[in-house]
Amino acid sequence: MKVDVDKCLHCGGCVGSCPKNAIFLNDFVLEFNEDCVRCGRCVKLCPVAALSME
Amino acid sequence: MREAVPRRGAVDGVSRMKTYQCDIVVVGAGPGGSMAAKFCAQGGLDTILIEKKAEIGAPLRCAEGVAKKWLSEVGITPDPTWIRGDMKGAIIKSTQGTAFQLDESKAGTEVGYVLERHLFDKALAKDAAAAGAKIMLRTSATGILRGPDGKIVGVKAKSMGEEIEIRAKAVVAADGYESQVGRWAGIDTNLSLSDIDSCIQYRMCNLDVAPDFCEFVIGSAAPGGYVWIFPKGNGVANVGIGVMGSLCKKGADAKYYLDKFIAEDPRFAKAQCLEIMGGFVSTCPGLDCAVDDNIILVGDAARVIDPITGGGICHACRTGMYAGKVLAECAKKGDFSKDALMPYEKMWRDRMEDKLFRNWMAKEKLATLSDEVIDDLIKMISQADIKEVNVYNLLKAVKEKYPQVVEGFEDLI
Numbered sequence A: 001m002k003v004d005v006d007k008c009l010h011c012g013g014c015v016g017s018c019p020k021n022a023i024f025l026n027d028f029v030l031e032f033n034e035d036c037v038r039c040g041r042c043v044k045l046c047p048v049a050a051l052s053m054e
Numbered sequence B: 001m002r003e004a005v006p007r008r009g010a011v012d013g014v015s016r017m018k019t020y021q022c023d024i025v026v027v028g029a030g031p032g033g034s035m036a037a038k039f040c041a042q043g044g045l046d047t048i049l050i051e052k053k054a055e056i057g058a059p060l061r062c063a064e065g066v067a068k069k070w071l072s073e074v075g076i077t078p079d080p081t082w083i084r085g086d087m088k089g090a091i092i093k094s095t096q097g098t099a100f101q102l103d104e105s106k107a108g109t110e111v112g113y114v115l116e117r118h119l120f121d122k123a124l125a126k127d128a129a130a131a132g133a134k135i136m137l138r139t140s141a142t143g144i145l146r147g148p149d150g151k152i153v154g155v156k157a158k159s160m161g162e163e164i165e166i167r168a169k170a171v172v173a174a175d176g177y178e179s180q181v182g183r184w185a186g187i188d189t190n191l192s193l194s195d196i197d198s199c200i201q202y203r204m205c206n207l208d209v210a211p212d213f214c215e216f217v218i219g220s221a222a223p224g225g226y227v228w229i230f231p232k233g234n235g236v237a238n239v240g241i242g243v244m245g246s247l248c249k250k251g252a253d254a255k256y257y258l259d260k261f262i263a264e265d266p267r268f269a270k271a272q273c274l275e276i277m278g279g280f281v282s283t284c285p286g287l288d289c290a291v292d293d294n295i296i297l298v299g300d301a302a303r304v305i306d307p308i309t310g311g312g313i314c315h316a317c318r319t320g321m322y323a324g325k326v327l328a329e330c331a332k333k334g335d336f337s338k339d340a341l342m343p344y345e346k347m348w349r350d351r352m353e354d355k356l357f358r359n360w361m362a363k364e365k366l367a368t369l370s371d372e373v374i375d376d377l378i379k380m381i382s383q384a385d386i387k388e389v390n391v392y393n394l395l396k397a398v399k400e401k402y403p404q405v406v407e408g409f410e411d412l413i
Helices: A012-018 A043-046 B030-040 B117-130 B178-185 B252-265 B313-333 B339-364 B369-382 B390-402
Strands: A023-026 A029-032 B008-009 B016-021 B022-028 B047-050 B066-067 B083-086 B089-094 B099-103 B114-116 B134-136 B139-146 B152-159 B160-169 B170-173 B198-204 B213-218 B226-233 B237-244 B273-282 B294-299
Touching: A012 A023, A012 B273, A023 B030, A023 B170, A029 B369, A043 B083, B022 B030, B022 B152, B030 B047, B030 B117, B030 B170, B030 B313, B047 B117, B047 B139, B047 B152, B047 B294, B066 B313, B099 B369, B114 B117, B114 B226, B117 B134, B117 B226, B117 B369, B139 B160, B170 B178, B170 B313, B178 B294, B198 B252, B226 B252, B252 B294, B294 B313, B313 B339, B339 B390
Parallel strands: B016 B160, B022 B047, B022 B170, B047 B134, B089 B213, B170 B294
Antiparallel strands: A023 A029, B008 B016, B066 B114, B083 B114, B089 B099, B139 B152, B152 B160, B198 B237, B198 B273, B213 B226, B226 B237
16 A cells, blocks of 8 residues: 555544554554555545555 | 653563553543543542653644533533633534524534633543543553453553553553554454545634634535534634545545535635644444453544534543443452443443434435435424424424435434
8 A cells, every 4th residue: 555645644544444453653654564455445535545556 | 740650570581571550551542531541540540541642632633613511411610721612503504505503592412612622632631640540641552461361451552662561450442533452452343434434624714704603514515424614713713524435526535525615615715724634533323332351442432423423522521431430340349341341331322322323324314315405404494493403303303394314213303
């Protein structure tokens, strides 16, 4: 998954919406771990279109 | 200053990790966490409240509007330091511009104050500290600690960059929408896509809006949600939107809809942005079960949020208070099992479940209505003689004239 760091507002919405609990917001850095199944839910929900499939 | 006193203990036989011992560890110092910590500490429990951010109540992720009536229920005395504005009422508007103004005398249960959340949250944390809770900032939970028998015995955390363990008899997960603690503990907090609203909010200045009315715009301006304008005084307001992702046009996100709304409303002609923030709310009627052995979920983490308004502060405060009281009772018997914690489940359900469920059904329905029908509904409501306007009475009026709108949950009205 690709994070556009210039757009991300660090709101954590994708973290709580991830069905696999695979996204972590560490301070101001969004990280995906290996549990990510690329379902695209976070891409769909991001309020500022900061996420995309790599 | 009282500080939580760490103990050095051997972990994994090799490393020596800093370990804290307490009765209850509360993860997250929002309103729910602080209320839980306060009532735990008041009940005589040694309580540690951890917060991952460097400041309680900031950065903001909230529209800051709350009703007034519930504050006394949870023992909070309104304080001018955290009240930004005392609202006279609310304006409900359709996307096409049909408006219905509600005065406070009629809308007392649904409108009230616009808060300064960064001060409100700190005031609640201060109350928790006054009751004896210890607060650790810049401390984020990184996992659940389990004993040899698999029982939850605390949380792993990172505090000012250092890996630590906080050992406790029970954990309160008050970590908000992100809600990782509950999931680490094995509680299913997953939401269906239609029960998630993505939100974005601007703090704007140079606005020409009513200074003491909260405004809500429903319809196609905000698919599956609404636009809000909550005044903060001197031409400043929180202007935000929540939308249901599945109902948005392809390629459109929350920001697209908010920018469109602002561009089309002349009151924003000179408006400028002072702050921008994102956030999410769940719009379901709460978790199936918000407790398990040695853990309680409160507030947003338990998905206890009004599905229509997205309001969660009063729910967080209530659930936090219930959690603290139940944990204090459990401590007397030394039993923090799921069975022992079930009174918490009963308390929040008895108080809120019917309303959450009804508003969830109403939200589902509202999301399907066309702008024309919403226009008709607002006209009808403004002509109906409703003594006290709240979601329940509005639905009752709708039921009389438009029974098809409340089909499927008419029994709850």
